[in-house]
Amino acid sequence: MNIILLGPPGAGKGTQARILTETRGLVQLSTGDMLREAQASGTEMGKRVAEVMAKGELVTDEIVIGLIREKLAQGGQGFIFDGFPRTLAQADALGRLLDELGQGIDAAIELRVNDEVLVDRIVGRAEQARAAGQPVRADDNAESLRTRLMAYYKQTSPLIGYYHAKGLLKAVDGLAEIDAVAAEIAALLD
Numbered sequence: 001m002n003i004i005l006l007g008p009p010g011a012g013k014g015t016q017a018r019i020l021t022e023t024r025g026l027v028q029l030s031t032g033d034m035l036r037e038a039q040a041s042g043t044e045m046g047k048r049v050a051e052v053m054a055k056g057e058l059v060t061d062e063i064v065i066g067l068i069r070e071k072l073a074q075g076g077q078g079f080i081f082d083g084f085p086r087t088l089a090q091a092d093a094l095g096r097l098l099d100e101l102g103q104g105i106d107a108a109i110e111l112r113v114n115d116e117v118l119v120d121r122i123v124g125r126a127e128q129a130r131a132a133g134q135p136v137r138a139d140d141n142a143e144s145l146r147t148r149l150m151a152y153y154k155q156t157s158p159l160i161g162y163y164h165a166k167g168l169l170k171a172v173d174g175l176a177e178i179d180a181v182a183a184e185i186a187a188l189l190d
């Protein structure tokens with residue numbers, strides 16, 4: 001089973017993706033995590049994307065599609081795509097890559113939330129990390145957050161119509177408690 005999680009930054013994609021890895025044995029593919037790893041390991045690509053990410057803009061399709069292609073080439077099946085695709089070009093590329101492997105997408109789950117909650121969640125996440133002496137993401141500040149939200153509405157939200165047209169879209173209430181959201185997703189997938 002291959003599942004896509006859609007929703008703006010702070011909607012809870014990462015949290016629900018982790019739950020799905022535990023409950024269904026799916027492998028989480030988070031392009032955000034892959035890009036942060038590349039940054040931390042100081043690769044050429046990591047250095048190039050650091051600035052773009054800190055601003056809250058999207059990294060080029062070429063780079064993220066390349067990262068996903070590499071992961072899929074390593075084999076296995078049953079993926080949960082978290083933060084990918086984020087543009088129509090990425091969605092088309094994912095469809096083709098899975099097609100080549102004789103696989104498909106089973107569902108695109110949209111986590112529905114409103115912007116005020118997102119800002120509170122992300123600012124809260126940064127404050128918690130700071131208080132615990134943990135590193136704070138360079139893009140968890142008010143200005144980058146505005147850019148991230150804008151990128152979502154402009155570039156990623158068209159994917160809702162894209163997957164709806166394919167009959168794959170399912171929406172859940174992302175404002176509910178974590179366990180309730182997980183239960184709603186589980187019910188949709190069964």
Ligand SMILES: Nc1ncnc2c1ncn2[C@@H]1O[C@H](COP(=O)(O)OP(=O)(O)O)[C@@H](O)[C@H]1O
Nearest residue numbers: 009010031032053056057058059064083084086
């Ligand atoms: N599929 C993608 N396409 C382009 N850029 C991406 C993609 N995934 C992640 N990024 C980059 O990484 C940043 C962080 O993404 P992510 O960890 O998914 O966090 P969030 O969903 O909270 O914004 C994005 O703002 C963007 O710069």
